[in-house]
Amino acid sequence: MPLVFIAAVVWAAGTALGLGGSAWTGALALLSAFAGLALLALAARWAVAAALGLIGAAALTLGADLRAADAACLEQARAARSWEVRLLREAAPGGFATAKLVTDACVLRVSIAVRQGRAPAGSVVMVTGAEPSAGPRGLLLRDGTVQLRRGPRPLARWRNHVAASLDRRFGERAGLARALLIADTQGLAPELRERFTDAGLVHVLAISGLHVGIIAGALLLLVEALRLPPRGGRALAVVLVALYVLAIGAPPAALRSAALFAAVSSTRWMQRPTSPWALFALAATAPLLQPRTVLELGWQLSVAGYAGVMAAGRTARRLTPERWRGWRARVLGEVMVGLYTTAATAPLVAWHFGRLSLVGVVSNLAAGPVVAVMQPTLFLAMLVPGDAIGRFVADAAAPLLGALDAVASVSAAMPFAAITVAPTFVAACIAAAAVGAAVAAAWARHWAPWATVAVALAGLLVWVPDPRLGGAGPLELHLLDVGQGDAIAVRTPRGRWVVIDAGRTWRSGDAGRSTVVPYLRRQGGALAMFVLTHPHADHVGGAASVVRALRPSELRDAAFVAGSGPYAEMLRAARDVGARWQRVGPGESVEIDGAHFDFLAPDSAWTVALSDPNEASTVLRVRYGNRRFLLTGDAEHRLEDWLLAQDPDALRADVLKAGHHGSRTSSTPAFVEAVSPRLALVSVGTANTYGHPAAEVMQRFVALGATVLRTDQLGTVIVRTDGERLEVEAAGHRWSIRERLSPLP
Numbered sequence: 193m194p195l196v197f198i199a200a201v202v203w204a205a206g207t208a209l210g211l212g213g214s215a216w217t218g219a220l221a222l223l224s225a226f227a228g229l230a231l232l233a234l235a236a237r238w239a240v241a242a243a244l245g246l247i248g249a250a251a252l253t254l255g256a257d258l259r260a261a262d263a264a265c266l267e268q269a270r271a272a273r274s275w276e277v278r279l280l281r282e283a284a285p286g287g288f289a290t291a292k293l294v295t296d297a298c299v300l301r302v303s304i305a306v307r308q309g310r311a312p313a314g315s316v317v318m319v320t321g322a323e324p325s326a327g328p329r330g331l332l333l334r335d336g337t338v339q340l341r342r343g344p345r346p347l348a349r350w351r352n353h354v355a356a357s358l359d360r361r362f363g364e365r366a367g368l369a370r371a372l373l374i375a376d377t378q379g380l381a382p383e384l385r386e387r388f389t390d391a392g393l394v395h396v397l398a399i400s401g402l403h404v405g406i407i408a409g410a411l412l413l414l415v416e417a418l419r420l421p422p423r424g425g426r427a428l429a430v431v432l433v434a435l436y437v438l439a440i441g442a443p444p445a446a447l448r449s450a451a452l453f454a455a456v457s458s459t460r461w462m463q464r465p466t467s468p469w470a471l472f473a474l475a476a477t478a479p480l481l482q483p484r485t486v487l488e489l490g491w492q493l494s495v496a497g498y499a500g501v502m503a504a505g506r507t508a509r510r511l512t513p514e515r516w517r518g519w520r521a522r523v524l525g526e527v528m529v530g531l532y533t534t535a536a537t538a539p540l541v542a543w544h545f546g547r548l549s550l551v552g553v554v555s556n557l558a559a560g561p562v563v564a565v566m567q568p569t570l571f572l573a574m575l576v577p578g579d580a581i582g583r584f585v586a587d588a589a590a591p592l593l594g595a596l597d598a599v600a601s602v603s604a605a606m607p608f609a610a611i612t613v614a615p616t617f618v619a620a621c622i623a624a625a626a627v628g629a630a631v632a633a634a635w636a637r638h639w640a641p642w643a644t645v646a647v648a649l650a651g652l653l654v655w656v657p658d659p660r661l662g663g664a665g666p667l668e669l670h671l672l673d674v675g676q677g678d679a680i681a682v683r684t685p686r687g688r689w690v691v692i693d694a695g696r697t698w699r700s701g702d703a704g705r706s707t708v709v710p711y712l713r714r715q716g717g718a719l720a721m722f723v724l725t726h727p728h729a730d731h732v733g734g735a736a737s738v739v740r741a742l743r744p745s746e747l748r749d750a751a752f753v754a755g756s757g758p759y760a761e762m763l764r765a766a767r768d769v770g771a772r773w774q775r776v777g778p779g780e781s782v783e784i785d786g787a788h789f790d791f792l793a794p795d796s797a798w799t800v801a802l803s804d805p806n807e808a809s810t811v812l813r814v815r816y817g818n819r820r821f822l823l824t825g826d827a828e829h830r831l832e833d834w835l836l837a838q839d840p841d842a843l844r845a846d847v848l849k850a851g852h853h854g855s856r857t858s859s860t861p862a863f864v865e866a867v868s869p870r871l872a873l874v875s876v877g878t879a880n881t882y883g884h885p886a887a888e889v890m891q892r893f894v895a896l897g898a899t900v901l902r903t904d905q906l907g908t909v910i911v912r913t914d915g916e917r918l919e920v921e922a923a924g925h926r927w928s929i930r931e932r933l934s935p936l937p
Contacts (some may be wrong), residue, residue, distance in 0.1 A: 195860045199247055200473035200627070206248040208486045210255015257834055258298070258483055265298035269331050275319045276341065277302050282352075283311045283338045288698060291317075292888040293331065299484065301330030309338030312524035314348025325675070331674075335881070347439050354439075361573060361586035365593045369586075370897040371397050371573050372567065374440045384597070389545060390610035391603035392534060392552025393559055395493060396596070400458060402569055404449035408433050410568035430454050437572075439850055445494035451478035452498075468502060469635075485744075489544055493537050496627075500536030503634035505526035523557075523937045532558045535630060539623040541611045543714065555603035559596060566592035615716070622653045666912040666919075667787050667816040669847065672711060673903040674703040676877030676884075677730035680849065681708070682814055683846030684785035687717040690813060691744075692823055693725055697733030697758050704734020709741045711908075715842015720784050722771070723812060726805040727826025735762035743769045744784075750794050751775040752808040776810050778838070788815040792842060793827070798834060806852060807831045813845065820845040822867055826852040831862040840866045845920060847871045847911055850893075854885020861892060869898045870918065871911060878904040 261567060269275060277291035283306045291299040303706060304319055309318045322336030344352060362369040366384070368384070370376040377397060388394045415425030437443075437450045452475035458749055459466045476495045479485045486492075508525040516524070530553035542548055564588060573585040603609060615623065626649035633642030668683040674695030677694055682690045695703025712719065719742035725731055730767040739747065739762060747766045766773050777796070782789045793811040802808050808916055809825030822845035827835075830853070848869035851858030851878045872893040876884045885902065893900050898921075901909045913919070919928045 195403055197467075197469040197473040197679075198478045199244060200218060202244045203251045204480065204486050206251025207255040207483045210252045210257070211259050211484060211487055217801065229527070236450045238652050239568065254483060255486075255799075262300065262484075263889040265293075265295060265300050266331060269293060269300055269302075269466075270324045271323070273320070275302065275322075275331075275333065277317060277319060277323075279315050279317060280313055282313045282528045283309065283315075283317065285310065289338075296893045299482075303330065303332045304336050304338070305332075305334045307335040307340055309336075311338055311339075312344055312348075312352050314344025314352065318779045323881065331877075350439055351441070353787070357579070357582060358574065359477065360579055361582045361592065362593075365590060368397075368597070369570060369573075369589075369903070372403065373570050375443050375446070378902045385601075386519075387597075388600045389547055390549055390557045391600040392549030392610075393555055393596075394541075394545075394598050395497065395537075396559065396563060398816065403563075404433060404437065404446045406455070406564055406567040407436065407571050408449075408661045409451045410571070426457050426460070430457050434544075441466055441856060444485045444488055444792050446492035447479045448475050448494050448498070451475035462506050472498060472502065487848055489540065492540055494534045496540060498929070499631050500532035500534075502531055503531075503536070503631040504532035507532070507634045524559060527553065530554075532631070532634070539615070539620055539627060542615045542623070543620050544710070547610050548613050549603075549607050551603045553589045554671045555599055558603070562592055562599065580826045615714075619653060622649055626653060627649050649734060666914045667814070667819075669814070669821055669911045670711075670905060671873050671901075671909040671911075672707060673850070673873055673907045674707050676853070676882070677703060677733065678725070678825065678849075678853075678875045679703060679708050679734070680875075681712060682787070682789075682821075683715070683717065684720070684787050685816070686785040688720040689717055689721065689742075690721045690784065690789060691719060691738060691742075692733040692810075693825070694734035696730040702734040702737055702758075704737030705741070707732075708734055708738050708850065712742060718742075719744040720803060721748060721782065721789070722761075722791075723748045723776075723810060724750070724762065725750055725810040725823075726750055726808055727756040728805055728826065729758055731825065732756060732762055733756045736765040739765040741767060741772060744771050747771045747773045748776050748782075748791070748810070749773065750808050750810045752794075752798070752799055752802070752805050757817055783929070785910045786816065789813075790842075792838075793835060795834075798831075804828075809851070811835065815844070816913060819915060819918065820846075821849070823848040823849045824851040824858070824868070826858070828852055828855070828857045829860045829863075832858065832860055836866060843867050845869055846913075847873065848898075849873045849875070850885065850889070854883075854889050855882070856886035859889045859892065864896060865891055868896060869893070871920065872898045873911075874900060874902040874904075876902055876904045 195462065198281055236866065251252055276295060277293045280290045280292060283289035283291075283304060285308055287303045289306055291302040291304060293302050302319075304322070307321070309317070311920045318339045318341055319333050319336040320339065325332045325334070332545040343349070352464035354374055354556075355370055355376060355832055358369050358373065367380050371380055380397065385394070385397065388397055391744040408429060409430040411867065413423075415429055418425070421426070433450050433711055440446065452471060454475050455466075455471045459471070475486060476498075481492055505525070505528075508521075508528040510523050511528075533556075533895060534549070534552040538548060569585065569592060573582055573589050576582050576585055602730070620709045626646050628640050629646035633639045633646055636642050665685050665687070669686055670681040670683065672679040672695070678694040679694040679695040680692040682692070691708065691712070694708050697703070719738070722735070722739055722742075722744040724735060724747070735758065747762075763773070775796075776791045778791060780791045788811040788919060792808065792813055794808045799808040806826040806828050807830050807833060809827040811821045811825065811827055811831070814821040814823070822843060824832075843863070843866045844865050848867050848871070850872055854874040874885050874890075890900055900920060903909065903919065908922070911918060912921070917928060
């Protein structure tokens with residue numbers, strides 16, 4: 193592989209490490225960089241290795257500086273009272289818009305829950321009257337008023353016009369057409385995304401190198417059909433592809449493909465053969481003119497996927513017999529492409545989505561011809577003027593869209609089409625290294641050593657177990673940061689999970705899908721039981737997503753009857769996955785891996801006369817060794833009084849999850865005194881409109897000697913115990929409760 197490619201890998205690795213800090217991307221980046229440096233060192237090219245080390249150090253410094261600037265920008269934006277942003281998505285009252293706050297120092301992602309005002313995508317707007325909160329996904333502005341400052345730029349206006357025309361021309365399939373043409377995935381139904389993910393076709397739903405490459409190929413065929421001069425015609429095709437990529441917002445994957453098309457065309461103009469890996473490196477680093485792109489999944493998948501395509505081409509040429517010509521050689525080539533691209537992107541897909549498709553090779557083989565014909569047809573339907581002609585072309589493309597969806601549906605419905613995976617950090621590193629070795633083996637002249645390394649790493653991947661499974665460890669309580677809502681995950685000493693609530697829901701998603709499921713999959717371990725405290729949307733909103741994705745064997749529920757759509761969806765999900773549903777009753781206890789989960793409330797005789805689901809919350813006590821955790825959902829003072837009347841000694845606990853997000857209607861003095869916690873955990877959204885948590889309640893905990901830990905201040909909070917000691921981890925820090933903890937009754 194040429195030096196320019198290795199230098200590009202080192203630059204991307206250093207930038208990722210600097211931007212990601214201790215994140216997994218940084219670790220995998222370091223792994224790749226050190227592998228390249230080690231190879232050079234073994235070849236005794238010390239000067240080159242030193243130069244690459246300097247490149248990596250420079251990239252690391254740049255990434256770290258950008259990360260520090262982003263953090264400072266986020267804090268500054270959170271303290272502001274008005275924000276001027278450029279909309280990425282249309283803003284309308286009651287809607288949820290995304291935007292970017294661009295300053296000289298940073299680019300900050302902004303989400304806006306719009307109360308008043310309207311503006312098209314691409315506009316520059318002033319947001320006022322909003323309540324800001326900061327998180328890992330940027331700045332959230334709730335209940336903001338949007339005031340138009342400047343209209344969209346010409347390309348953004350064109351994109352808005354195209355989106356509207358696609359809606360008119362494609363009708364019910366407009367969402368899929370918009371995703372395939374202008375990278376607008378807002379209108380895609382969640383079930384369609386899941387269907388394509390299980391089929392191994394999720395990459396088709398976003399503008400990628402595949403789409404741009406097909407359009408570029410169609411333009412070259414058109415150039416030949418019109419008998420244009422080869423050089424001029426190819427130059428025209430490059431310009432049209434560049435304009436198209438810019439018009440759709442220049443997503444990194446599309447930009448990489450366009451840059452590769454331009455680079456290949458340039459070498460042909462100059463008749464200068466160039467290493468394909470050098471061209472690949474040039475195209476892959478073009479989006480990194482914005483260094484933050486290195487952490488975007490779209491860019492990562494595009495680069496990994498194209499590396500697989502190159503390896504597949506080389507392998508197919510090696511394996512194709514001399515006598516094979518025509519369709520047999522082409523089918524073998526397509527099978528190789530499916531195998532290598534699936535393998536090359538597998539570590540990323542497993543880490544981000546927690547799913548691996550086992551039918552991806554077959555589904556991509558079936559979908560390939562459909563996409564090859566469909567994409568130019570869609571492109572033509574987008575370009576032709578007039579709705580009459582546009583509808584005619586759209587009608588021709590509609591069966592192809594249906595055929596693509598049918599391929600996804602049939603593939604996803606196959607037995608064992610996809611498996612749920614939960615790679616650990618170590619497994620992700622090993623898988624990435626194995627993929628790199630496999631790609632190197634496909635391209636290297638002496639392939640056997642690389643193939644041996646790939647097979648050995650794959651065997652190691654199978655052999656290395658989850659370090660938390662099989663052996664005894666501490667009990668962990670993870671209070672997840674889901675904003676204004678509750679989601680608690682308790683990890684047993686043998687690595688299994690019990691999840692209590694799953695956060696809120698919103699129009700385009702829920703906390704279960706966006707936060708809880710990815711968090712648990714990255715940690716590893718199966719979900720043994722899901723517990724719902726009560727059917728309010730900020731607790732049950734993500735429950736269906738958690739149940740469908742993680743498939744618990746048991747589901748416990750207070751069974752308080754309420755007209756809640758998310759609650760009904762959770763019950764349907766439990767039925768679909770075969771989870772055993774059981775109503776919670778006081779006095780019941782479940783033992784899982786040495787940890788005891790005791791249900792203290794609610795009692796059916798108590799709930800029958802209630803109208804407020806909060807007062808019917810499931811109250812759960814977790815016991816491990818001499819330590820206890822008390823989780824009270826949204827229990828308010830009436831339920832607390834009921835618990836005190838039953839058995840106040842049973843309430844004693846080292847850790848208390850404050851009821852109802854620290855509201856003044858919960859955590860009464862008598863209840864707090866009965867519990868006497870060392871730690872009080874509060875799950876609450878930043879600058880929420882409810883005034884949670886109440887200052888007097890927080891002071892009540894402090895007066896009794898408890899340490900208060902809040903998700904709006906610290907993010908996700910983790911409490912560990914070996915049955916005797918308590919250890920807390922939050923906001924990147926870890927500390928122990930050093931005072932002697934006496935056994936509880």
